Amino acid sequence: MIKNDIALAIEKNSEFNRAKSLLIVESILKSLKAALEKNQKVEIRGFGSFRVVDKKTGFGRDIRRKKQIKIEKGKRIKFRSGQELKNTLVRK
Amino acid sequence: MIKNDIALAIEKNSEFNRAKSLLIVESILKSLKAALEKNQKVEIRGFGSFRVVDKKTGFGRDIRRKKQIKIEKGKRIKFRSGQELKNTLVRK
DNA sequence: AAGGGCGATGTCGTTCTTGATCATCTGAAT
DNA sequence: ATTCAGATGATCAAGAACGACATCGCCCTT
16 A cells, blocks of 8 residues: 555545645645654554654664674654554454 | 644645544545555555564563463564654654 | 656664553543 | 543563665656
């Protein structure tokens, strides 16, 4: 499933055309990014939640040079699926 | 940020009212769930991707009885943030 | 219609998260 | 205003995540 498929879903559940649906998708993504940039968590009941967490891993591995790599500290996006979403998967 | 905030974002970038915006959000979530239930990956360029992966962890812990618990195998949702999203976080 | 550029994959070893459970508390959703 | 999903914490061990890079796949924009 890609962006266009999501726009299709909107199209089906509304009277908007594809172009307008895509704009909606973009605006949503934009707002999500904005929130995450501000270190805000995004919580969608019944689906899941996004959170910004500190990157703690201190070492990586350069497979070519076969030596350790220092990993700069930073941020990560962590997604946790909600119970409802988990259940639907279990049933499958 | 919660569902209502997302609806707000749609409201700002369109001529739809809050109720309609919420319906759009719901339809999107619904389609996302449907795709994941079918083990389909959801890929949003510039944002990130969701994938359904097999749960391999085989043990949990019952804190009360202090003993291991067998974990039934199942599925998990894995989210990976895209390059663009990572960059915006790094800048922060 | 088609190429460009982002995402997926595999690799490595160390560090860190995951995962079930239950009670309690916060707060999202209706 | 009410309800109930989600976060938290404690627990241990095994599996996953982490960065860099090349290659392949394919989404997205032209």
